[in-house]
Amino acid sequence: MPTQHDPAHTTFGQRARIARERAGLTRPLAAGLAGRSPDWVKAIENGSIGMPRLPMLLRLASIYGCDVTDLTGDDRIAAATYTKAQHTDLPDVKRALTTYRLQAAEAEPESAQVLGARVWQAWKLWHGRGNHRARIAALLPDLLADAQHSVRLLDGPARRQALAAQAQTYHLAQLFLSFQPTPELVMLTGDRAMTAAQDADSPKAIAAAAWYMNHIHRDANEAAEARVDLAEQAAQLLHQDDPEDLARWGLLMLAVALSFAKVGRSGDAWRYWDRANDAAGRLGDDYAHPWLIFGQGIVDAYALTMHNDLMQPRKALEIAAALDLDRVPSATRRAYHLIETARAHDLQDEGVAAVALLQKAHRESPETIRYNMHTRMVLPELVKAGPRMVQGDARQLAQDIGVPV
Known part of the structure; x- marks a missing residue:
């Protein structure tokens, strides 16, 4: 039956x-x-x-x-x-994640310091302007293999440092894979990052892994309680008198706020946003974490996303009007927040403003907008039913990022 x-x-x-x-x-x-x-x-x-x-x-x-x-x-x-584009370099990254280069034991492992420097360089490329996914894809296969080799052969504190660098490498792989038709690989990278962070016995690495796992579960529309529990457990491992820990603690409070906003729990969402805002304030107006990018600029910008998710586009646009994206030292994040501002305008049927902001996001970070779900869904509608004066602009942008209309 x-x-x-x-x-x-x-x-x-x-x-x-x-x-x-x-x-x-x-x-x-x-x-x-x-x-x-x-x-x-x-x-x-x-x-x-x-x-x-x-x-x-x-x-x-x-x-x-x-x-x-x-x-x-x-x-x-x-x-x-x-709805999901596939990057031309996806097969190479997938191959790097699903195969192993078992280097001979006598091959000298890269030191944790050198590995960490390479990962830091990769983060700078990720947050820079231009085609950040293509730049990262060129580095990931060797970086994943070398991190694996170092973790296998190093001992003691050096191995734990290499494990923390390996966790960050998996974060970069997860970011590359996000919003492509490979959900199983996104989950794989999130899980491997958390495993490496725990093996490193590093609360800082565990907190970062929890932030990225929160993204996975939120995008999959999984229960908010599960996401909140992971973030709060990781936050309890941190010491707020250490700026590095405080930045991660604030980031986890922001993760919880975003989780609650996604399911319409406004009171809980803003209660946790206040905690993130307090952490950013304690770190200072000019602070931004070098690769997690947590700081006052990010906290302010994510308030826009929360208002959108809570169906308050007018309030989102009030936030956007006062937002200084120069305080966000990441082209990928700036482009994302421009897209979120466009989403608020779209929720109010303001197609002219929405298209203009999407064009600006495209100039800032072409591959951010190409792999953004809102953009890929809304552009066909703007081409067919948006204000006549911007239908041509919407069509051109759709063609530029490979969205069928």
């Missing part, structure tokens, strides 16, 4: 309701994320409105953290086909 969740024996509306409830979203929150009214969501779910066009299907699938097939019941459609 089929169950009530069997896609072959449910309507589109029933499948949409099941997906929304599994994602833990109320109708008003889902409606805000989709740019529609709660009555529209209700009408979809009770069958008063039929199945929407593909761009809206893709948006709903992304909001609910499911595949389009979970909504349509049609196995011939896959959301990743339409």
Whole structure:
């Protein structure tokens, strides 16, 4: 006997309701994320409105953290086909993560200091302007192999330092893989980073790994409580009188805030944001962590994302109006926050401003916007139904980043 969740024996509306409830979203929150009214969501779910066009299907699938097939019941459609780009260097990075170069034991391992310097150089490339994913992809295969070799042969404190550098290398791999059709590899890199951080017996490395694991679970729409528990456990390992620890502690408070905002728990979200803001204030206005980029600029900028997730675009734009992105020493992060500002304008049907900001984000960091889910979903709609004066600009930008329209 089929169950009530069997896609072959449910309507589109029933499948949409099941997906929304599994994602833990109320109708008003889902409606805000989709740019529609709660009555529209209700009408979809009770069958008063039929199945929407593909761009809206893709948006709903992304909001609910499911595949389009979970909504349509049609196995011939896959959301990743339409929403996720694949980098030309993905096969090389995948090969580096799934194969092992077992160097002979007599081969001299790289010292932890040299390994750390190479990882730091990779972070600078990641945060720099231009095609940061391509630059990182060129380094990752050798960096992953050399980190593996050093961890295998070094002993004592040197091995623990190498393990911390290895964890950061996996963070870089996770960032490269994010928003590409390889969710299993994203989870793999997150898990390996956390394992390396724990083996290093380094609270600082564990805290950084918890921040990146939080991204994985949040993007997968997993329960907020699981994400919060991991972040809080990692935060308890840190000493707030140490600036390095305080930056990571603030980052974990920000991770919890973002997790609660994603599921509409406004009070909890802002309570943890206040803690992150306090940590940034104690570190000083000019502070920014060299590779985690935590500081006042990031805390302020993520408030914009939180307002968007809480369906408060007007408040998000108030934040954006006062935001100084020069305080964010990362082109990839600056581009992300420009996209978030565009998302707030899109939520208010302000297509002219949205397109202008997406163009600016593209100039800042082309590969950030190319692999951003909001951008890839909204551009086809702006081409077809946006303000006439910017439809051509939206079409050109879509072509530049490889989005079919």
